[in-house]
Amino acid sequence: MDATTPIRLFLIDDSEILVSGIKSLLVGNKLVSISGCAGTANEVLQSKELLQSDVVLLDLMLEGTTDGFELIDPILALNPALKIVVLTCHKDVNTIVKSVQKGVSAYIGKDSSIDELIAVLQLVMKGNGFFFGETIPRSLLLDCFPDVVNTHPKPWNLTEREIEIIALLTKGFISKEIAGKLKINISTVESHKDNIKRKLNCKTVIDIVVFALKNGLVD
Numbered sequence: 001m002d003a004t005t006p007i008r009l010f011l012i013d014d015s016e017i018l019v020s021g022i023k024s025l026l027v028g029n030k031l032v033s034i035s036g037c038a039g040t041a042n043e044v045l046q047s048k049e050l051l052q053s054d055v056v057l058l059d060l061m062l063e064g065t066t067d068g069f070e071l072i073d074p075i076l077a078l079n080p081a082l083k084i085v086v087l088t089c090h091k092d093v094n095t096i097v098k099s100v101q102k103g104v105s106a107y108i109g110k111d112s113s114i115d116e117l118i119a120v121l122q123l124v125m126k127g128n129g130f131f132f133g134e135t136i137p138r139s140l141l142l143d144c145f146p147d148v149v150n151t152h153p154k155p156w157n158l159t160e161r162e163i164e165i166i167a168l169l170t171k172g173f174i175s176k177e178i179a180g181k182l183k184i185n186i187s188t189v190e191s192h193k194d195n196i197k198r199k200l201n202c203k204t205v206i207d208i209v210v211f212a213l214k215n216g217l218v219d
Contacts, residue, residue: 008035
């Protein structure tokens with residue numbers, strides 16, 4: 001996707017006030033455009049605009065569904081390239097874990113600002129990972145992924161650069177952005193990440209973030 005092309009966002013929410021609010025806040029925005037919207041499960045699955053979208057912003061409490069999760073598989077069957085972002089008032093362990101299991105790309109609260117929404121959409125389009133909005137308590141990560149434990153005794157022998165990269169990972173930055181901030185090559189960032197995973201016995205970026213929070217490696 002060209003960096004100058006707006007992200008095409010499809011809204012799925014049965015609240016007319018919320019949908020109208022997001023639309024009005026994005027009027028004239030060059031980064032994100034509304035490709036379509038739907039308020040029920042039937043409207044979603046019959047929408048042609050869904051096929052011309054990049055990201056779906058999904059409300060989990062949707063008319064005609066037990067929960068919004070049941071729409072994810074049918075949506076991806078229609079457009080496998082879509083990224084799913086959950087927009088919800090629920091900030092609990094079970095919902096976040098289920099989001100990860102269903103392949104959701106990001107999880108943000110309905111109390112998020114429009115700037116935060118845009119930032120999360122940009123992260124989702126740039127990277128492969130699971131992103132949290134700023135209003136989602138980071139302490140929830142520790143409850144959501146309790147199996148992330150350290151099997152390597154201290155000291156972990158992390159370098160200052162590795163700690164810098166860990167701090168940026170916990171803020172949701174991807175490798176390209178980290179490389180830009182630290183003025184190093186992307187390949188160097190990837191090498192540091194591999195070393196961090198080895199030292200901390202982590203397999204994924206989420207593992208690194210949870211480990212860092214659990215062990216006080218970042219503020």
